[in-house]
Amino acid sequence: MSRSISLAVIPGDGIGQEVVTEGLKVLASVLPQDVKLETEEFDFGAKRYHATGQTLTDDDLARLKGHDAILLGAIGDPSVPSGVLERGFLLKLRFAFDHHVNLRPSKLFPGVATPLAGSPEIDFVVVREGTEGPYTGNGGAIRTGTPQEVATEVSLNTAFGIERVVRDAYARAQARPRKKLTLVHKNNVLVHAGHLWTRIFEQVGAEFPEVTTDYLHVDAATIFLVTQPERFDVIVTDNLFGDIITDLAAAVSGGIGVAASGNINPTRDFPSMFEPVHGSAPDIAGQSKADPTATVLSVALLLRHLGYEAEAARIDAAVQADLAERAGAPARTTVAIGDALAARVSA
Amino acid sequence: MSRSISLAVIPGDGIGQEVVTEGLKVLASVLPQDVKLETEEFDFGAKRYHATGQTLTDDDLARLKGHDAILLGAIGDPSVPSGVLERGFLLKLRFAFDHHVNLRPSKLFPGVATPLAGSPEIDFVVVREGTEGPYTGNGGAIRTGTPQEVATEVSLNTAFGIERVVRDAYARAQARPRKKLTLVHKNNVLVHAGHLWTRIFEQVGAEFPEVTTDYLHVDAATIFLVTQPERFDVIVTDNLFGDIITDLAAAVSGGIGVAASGNINPTRDFPSMFEPVHGSAPDIAGQSKADPTATVLSVALLLRHLGYEAEAARIDAAVQADLAERAGAPARTTVAIGDALAARVSA
Numbered sequence: 001m002s003r004s005i006s007l008a009v010i011p012g013d014g015i016g017q018e019v020v021t022e023g024l025k026v027l028a029s030v031l032p033q034d035v036k037l038e039t040e041e042f043d044f045g046a047k048r049y050h051a052t053g054q055t056l057t058d059d060d061l062a063r064l065k066g067h068d069a070i071l072l073g074a075i076g077d078p079s080v081p082s083g084v085l086e087r088g089f090l091l092k093l094r095f096a097f098d099h100h101v102n103l104r105p106s107k108l109f110p111g112v113a114t115p116l117a118g119s120p121e122i123d124f125v126v127v128r129e130g131t132e133g134p135y136t137g138n139g140g141a142i143r144t145g146t147p148q149e150v151a152t153e154v155s156l157n158t159a160f161g162i163e164r165v166v167r168d169a170y171a172r173a174q175a176r177p178r179k180k181l182t183l184v185h186k187n188n189v190l191v192h193a194g195h196l197w198t199r200i201f202e203q204v205g206a207e208f209p210e211v212t213t214d215y216l217h218v219d220a221a222t223i224f225l226v227t228q229p230e231r232f233d234v235i236v237t238d239n240l241f242g243d244i245i246t247d248l249a250a251a252v253s254g255g256i257g258v259a260a261s262g263n264i265n266p267t268r269d270f271p272s273m274f275e276p277v278h279g280s281a282p283d284i285a286g287q288s289k290a291d292p293t294a295t296v297l298s299v300a301l302l303l304r305h306l307g308y309e310a311e312a313a314r315i316d317a318a319v320q321a322d323l324a325e326r327a328g329a330p331a332r333t334t335v336a337i338g339d340a341l342a343a344r345v346s347a
Numbered sequence: 348m349s350r351s352i353s354l355a356v357i358p359g360d361g362i363g364q365e366v367v368t369e370g371l372k373v374l375a376s377v378l379p380q381d382v383k384l385e386t387e388e389f390d391f392g393a394k395r396y397h398a399t400g401q402t403l404t405d406d407d408l409a410r411l412k413g414h415d416a417i418l419l420g421a422i423g424d425p426s427v428p429s430g431v432l433e434r435g436f437l438l439k440l441r442f443a444f445d446h447h448v449n450l451r452p453s454k455l456f457p458g459v460a461t462p463l464a465g466s467p468e469i470d471f472v473v474v475r476e477g478t479e480g481p482y483t484g485n486g487g488a489i490r491t492g493t494p495q496e497v498a499t500e501v502s503l504n505t506a507f508g509i510e511r512v513v514r515d516a517y518a519r520a521q522a523r524p525r526k527k528l529t530l531v532h533k534n535n536v537l538v539h540a541g542h543l544w545t546r547i548f549e550q551v552g553a554e555f556p557e558v559t560t561d562y563l564h565v566d567a568a569t570i571f572l573v574t575q576p577e578r579f580d581v582i583v584t585d586n587l588f589g590d591i592i593t594d595l596a597a598a599v600s601g602g603i604g605v606a607a608s609g610n611i612n613p614t615r616d617f618p619s620m621f622e623p624v625h626g627s628a629p630d631i632a633g634q635s636k637a638d639p640t641a642t643v644l645s646v647a648l649l650l651r652h653l654g655y656e657a658e659a660a661r662i663d664a665a666v667q668a669d670l671a672e673r674a675g676a677p678a679r680t681t682v683a684i685g686d687a688l689a690a691r692v693s694a
């Protein structure tokens with residue numbers, strides 16, 4: 001294992017800077033003394049877009065590529081037209097660095113509020129495909145702006161792209177105690193993509209005889225996420241379905257304030273990117289109100305990806321202990337939560 | 348208003364026959380003496396498919412077309428490959444009869460259990476587009492069955508198709524006390540379809556100055572459906588997003604046992620079709636365990652569509668009263684619930 005980490009840091013917009021500061025604080029505290037942490041900060045986001053018109057250039061990508069991993073706060077601002085930063089930055093980065101494993105764990109920690117009645121056991125991971133499906137930007141429109149306009153969106157799905165993410169999901173299921181993998185799709189309507197996903201899912205399954213599998217249509221999956229979330233262990237799904245069900249999963253397991261994610265390229269040909277699921281929340285930016293927990297948990301995913309399993313586990317434990325103490329206590333600032341977590345991981 | 352109703356009845360598979368029987372019982376009880384009800388039963392579904400290989404022929408469509416409306420129980424059986432009946436019957440019928448307004452009300456009646464903590468106020472309607480989007484069957488695959496397979500799904504969206512369903516949704520919002528309409532899409536990623544939906548939504552809004560509007564990405568909408576369902580009044584959305592969020596909406600507002608739906612062609616050029624959102628539930632078929640409430644509420648939607656507003660309201664009130672009595676009481680049979688509702692509406 002390399003004893004140095006070269007990290008690209010992208011605070012971004014809104015609360016991004018605040019939560020990233022705390023994430024880095026916890027990272028610095030958890031790392032053993034002999035691990036050298038080098039960070040380079042990048043100014044991507046709305047401000048740069050307004051100043052230069054740029055979202056992410058080839059040169060930016062070349063500079064990012066030199067790092068071991070990327071930590072991102074949040075990108076997005078109401079002053080930028082919808083889609084510009086999402087497609088020009090977030091999706092561009094995922095596609096450029098071939099982040100095909102979009103990893104989103106959902107765990108309801110003790111003491112954390114959920115909108116669900118009772119306190120269901122929630123501990124599952126969604127492996128969302130990150131480089132295909134309806135996210136490729138394919139499609140177009142004719143007679144734009146007229147009553148005869150026709151617009152298309154094309155979902156692209158390849159055996160190659162599905163197989164690698166499905167295999168990754170099986171391996172994750174295999175490594176977990178319950179060893180269960182659920183495919184979520186809509187193969188009774190989207191039959192072309194659906195048959196391909198289903199075929200690959202069954203085929204790769206032969207390599208993992210210990211993993212039990214099932215299949216749910218995406219609409220049914222949303223029902224089970226609120227009525228029986230305990231039935232899920234690992235879920236593998238398409239890019240768009242993954243987008244939808246992971247927001248729902250975050251909502252039922254404590255909210256997007258604690259939802260972490262990794263945009264992972266397991267080959268390590270490119271740096272992977274870790275970010276909280278929440279957005280830039282401009283309404284509370286600069287007020288030290290944002291919860292940095294999701295960013296801190298994203299740092300744990302980052303460490304695990306780079307091979308620092310013990311340090312990642314210490315962060316998870318610190319978050320769990322901190323969350324347990326929050327119930328009924330007065331709200332703390334972004335900085336106070338970061339300080340508390342940093343203290344816990346170094347203790 | 349015509350004082351006769353000619354109804355096509357499609358019991359279908361699994362519990363379909365049982366719930367339709369109760370739906371028709373309540374319909375017969377609620378109708379004034381002078382309204383002549385004529386029904387014709389059709390044997391569509393798995394049994395017919397196995398016997399003849401047919402799902403829905405041109406001749407079937409011609410016979411169905413002669414009726415004022417269609418009441419459907421459920422179609423689908425594990426013995427039929429996934430997609431065959433869904434696409435060959437359900438979707439074929441929606442497209443053939445241009446059922447572009449897929450109406451799905453969500454109301455949490457007092458006393459009804461919800462997976463959500465607290466008892467949030469839930470009373471909204473989803474207007475799902477029913478004839479476009481990713482449901483058109485466009486797309487295909489090459490190199491099928493090989494490691495080089497590529498499969499596509501094409502979402503088709505037209506200004507014409509969007510405008511009519513958006514206008515219908517505005518009119519429904521206008522007629523409700525809160526007068527609020529939310530567009531749900533994913534216009535920051537699916538930009539071609541998203542821009543078209545957004546443009547039409549704003550354009551048609553000019554005709555409804557009293558209706559307040561907002562926009563949510565579909566992923567965010569799933570969060571609000573579990574954290575703040577009271578914020579919704581009327582939602583208008585694309586075919587696939589509507590499929591997904593209406594199952595979630597049903598789950599939070601009492602489950603699919605009480606979720607009704609209408610596949611409506613407001614022009615009346617073709618009969619509209621009313622059906623419970625639940626499926627054929629083969630595991631409990633024939634045991635008088637199925638809850639016929641969703642079918643009975645679908646009958647209310649049917650009556651409302653045909654202009655029998657007072658009768659529809661009586662069914663809604665009967666269901667509300669019946670549900671309020673259920674809490675803590677022993678489970679009743681399908682027939683017992685139907686009998687109770689029939690007695691209430693005729694009282």
Ligand SMILES: CC(C)[C@H](C(=O)O)[C@@H](O)C(=O)O
Nearest residue numbers: 086087090091243535536566
């Ligand atoms: C901002 C948007 C492009 C993004 C997505 O749709 O993937 C977000 O919703 C997410 O889930 O990371």
Ligand SMILES: CC(C)[C@H](C(=O)O)[C@@H](O)C(=O)O
Nearest residue numbers: 188189219433434437438590
């Ligand atoms: C059975 C299937 C084709 C259908 C759909 O996807 O529309 C169902 O899920 C529904 O919501 O009515």
